[in-house]
Amino acid sequence: MSNPLKDYRTTCLLLATLAMAVLFIHPGRQQKTPTYNYTFIIDITRSMNVSDYRQDNQAVSRLEFVKHSLRELLRQLPCQSRVGLGLFTERRSTLLFEPLEVCSAYTEIDTAISKIDWRMAWAADSHIAKGLLSTLEMLQKSDSSVVFMTDGQEAPPLNPNYRTDFSTVKGHAKGIIIGVGGLQAVPIPKFDSQGKQTGFYAHDDVPHRSSFGQSNLDPSQIKGYNARNAPFGSEAAIGNEHLSALQETYLENLGTESGLDYTRLTDFKNLGKALRNPKLATEKMLLTDNRWQPALSALLLLSLVYMPKLYPYRRVIRH
Amino acid sequence: MNLAVNSPWVLSGLLLALLPLFNNGMRPSPAPWLALIPDDALSVFIACGLRLCAMAVIAGLVLGMAGLHRTEQSRERIGHGAHIVLLLDRSSSMDNSFAGSAPNGADESKATAARRLLTDFVKQRQSDLIGVAEYSTAPLFVMPLTENKAAVQAAIAATATPALGFTHVGKGLGMALSLFEQPSVTGSRIVVLVSDGAAAIDHDSEQKLRLWFKQQQVRLYWIFLRTAGSPGIFDQPEDSRDDNAGAMPERYLHKFFLGLGSSYQAYEAESPDALKRAIADINQLENLPMHYVERIPKQDLSTLCYSVATLLLLILLGAKFCEIRR
Structure with a gap:
């Protein structure tokens, strides 16, 4: 019997579980x-x-x-x-x-x-x-x-x-x-x-000018000015x-x-x-969703556990 | 099911789920000759199960990160309700009280009373489609037929702003009917006209309205908010010379509605209580069975993905502690 904790895979899985715990406790900020x-x-x-x-x-x-x-x-x-x-x-x-x-x-x-x-x-x-x-x-x-x-x-x-x-x-x-x-x-x-x-x-x-109230011009300047009947003068207004x-x-x-x-x-x-x-x-x-961060770390840790070996298991040949 | 993800590129991470096929994730233990180990169905089953677990954990994490969700769906249902267009009078007189004066602390204006009671009405009509149109001198399109009650409430609440201009009921009715333009559906179609006055409708508009009411099979409810002392819908003229649309527009509008050929009901409300009774009446009458489409909002499934992944991860971890090395 040996301690399973000595295996890197166990450590990775533990860390991944920890990451998932973080994910559920702190889902976002x-x-x-x-x-x-x-x-x-x-x-x-x-x-x-x-x-x-x-x-x-x-x-x-x-x-x-x-x-x-x-x-x-x-x-x-x-x-x-x-x-x-x-x-x-x-x-x-x-x-x-x-x-x-x-x-x-x-x-x-x-x-x-x-x-x-x-x-x-x-x-x-x-x-x-x-x-x-x-x-x-x-x-x-x-x-x-x-x-x-x-x-x-x-x-x-x-x-x-x-x-x-x-x-x-x-x-x-x-x-x-x-x-x-x-x-x-x-x-x-x-x-x-x-x-x-x-x-x-x-x-x-x-209408090309306002005919409401009193004119803002000096009455002596207005052609055909009449205080009661033509406060804006008698000339036709021109305008655009x-x-x-x-x-x-x-x-x-x-x-x-x-x-x-x-x-x-x-x-x-x-x-x-x-x-x-x-x-x-x-x-x-x-609330911003930050759950991808712990999820990504869990994913990487898991990939590490299941990463295919680059070289097959070596047989130890004893003579 | 209609599943969708927020960021599709993350799904490429699903390739990682193939990893457990190449590596069982166990600590290798040396054995002199593999052929010496007897076949054991249970062992094969457990080994396969653990690999599947691992694949599911990886897939779950990737799907969660991609933001898996169920898209908004609609489900056809049969319930009790109607397609209702509220046609609200926004003419200036609506801002007066039922007594015809500017509202003071004790009594509310006709518009306020209508707003308060219509808000309650909308609250009670959960399975209806409700649209809002308004009119004064010109018709206003406010809210299309919708099941979004918050939107209808927002439109009703907006009538708190001061009223405008005069009463041009013909155009308003045309606008209200135009809201039904979508292809025919089951359930009754109703226009609820809330106004405090009437106006003569010209001949051309009368013809068009008659046609539209018939074509669209619309039922009309007229809630007439009568101001004290003003002529009512059911009043008879005292002098035959007054018996014309110009002098008694309310009576003539009522006559026109009666001659529409579609179902029509008039209510004369002289106080907020009478208005309340009229609305309660409509609420009771309009409960015919109808098809309606219930919207089921978008459902987030990423939490589910993460939970499943965590659960399976715990199984893997448990299995790890069962490993024995001799």
Whole structure:
């Protein structure tokens, strides 16, 4: 009889068992992993129908491109991240659903994004600053970051005398403004009640200046000024409001005033990069699976036990 | 079974499971002549068993490391339930109380009452597919028909945000019916319309809605949240001159629904309690048998692999201590 412990195989098996014990006692480590909680607010005003993005060599509208990018992004968000969805038009936004966990509700979120349509707009104006303020106020209590996707075209144009005051939300809001659209001004498509395109908005179709309140100009400079009947003068307004381009400087200013970041949506990759901003992430303690480490050592130890001999058992020949 | 692994390349490690075929893992003990040792069935059995054990341990470890799991599966089942689309009115008046004033501490707004009771309703309907659509001036697609109750709850909770615009019920109904677009399935199809007002539907839309309701065999429940003092569904006009869709849209919408040819039930709720009763009623009525697909989530099998491997490893270790060297 000899001690089985003297055999290297026994030692290996013992160590392997020990490794498996470690595997079951310490299956993983709590590790900080970034997860995200976004509420996407998508501008569905008419100017978002402008087709100035290209995708697969085809012109697509701003709204289509936003939807496509969001669906791509959804696929890449880590589990435990949450996504909510809302729409903006007129002067405020509405929430379709509160943030949902992306892995368990992927199909639902994806379908809801794909169904967004400019015809869901309940009113036609596009007061972006007011909309942004109402969105930030609405979501102030939620811990979700606002991702406001718009082209920045105010319609009708703003009167600079009446600026939206963001002081109530500045500093509380977390989020980012994503500028959508090209920098070149292009005409806005016009649709009939059946959803068919019937041309583009012409110069005479849209107001080119604000006619609300008092003019910001010195009355003596305004031709045909009348304090009661013509506070903006008698001359026809000229402007390019029937064309639409991404108003980057305006959106950047809104960002500074409200304490949000600003990025332009050029392709899907830069959107992903902007949204992975650590400022928008929350670190969650997630259990990472480290069981492969002890399992691998057990496997190697076992292979050592059963490693075929390189030379056959030598017979000891005695003469 | 639908097994799958997270990292397929790890499976190449399965080749290691062949090792015990070439080496029995025993300490060799010298014998003068192997032919002298008599054949023994039990010994052969044990030797083979130990080799198989070793192979299984290695295979188990490799499969565990590769992350073996059973993929998400769906199982067709027969239960009681329905395909329900909740069509919610988001017009501004929903933010008022049943008394028609802005809600104060004592009474809740119509939207809050509806939200609270619908949340309970969804909780009770475990085997249903539920979708959500909303409407004000324009219809909003919110949530496709889904068995994910958390998603439906999130959509209902989102109606806490301020309401919008006016009431355009025709478009809303069109949107609600479009949610049923998937091929016909068993079980009843229901639209639950929760609104506090009505509007005249134009002739074209009426025609289309009639057709769609018939084609899709949809049953309609209208829960009318009546504000005190406002005209109700069942009111008769006092003056025959008021008997038109413009003056009494509720009555005419009700008439239109009655003429749809599909099953229709109206509830007039004048308080949160009446709303609760209406919802309980629907809950009871809509329990027809239906086929539904139950989703069985992905099941991780790596823990099982590791456990089996550990168990067999202990057997091998035990056998090691039984070895005798003379």
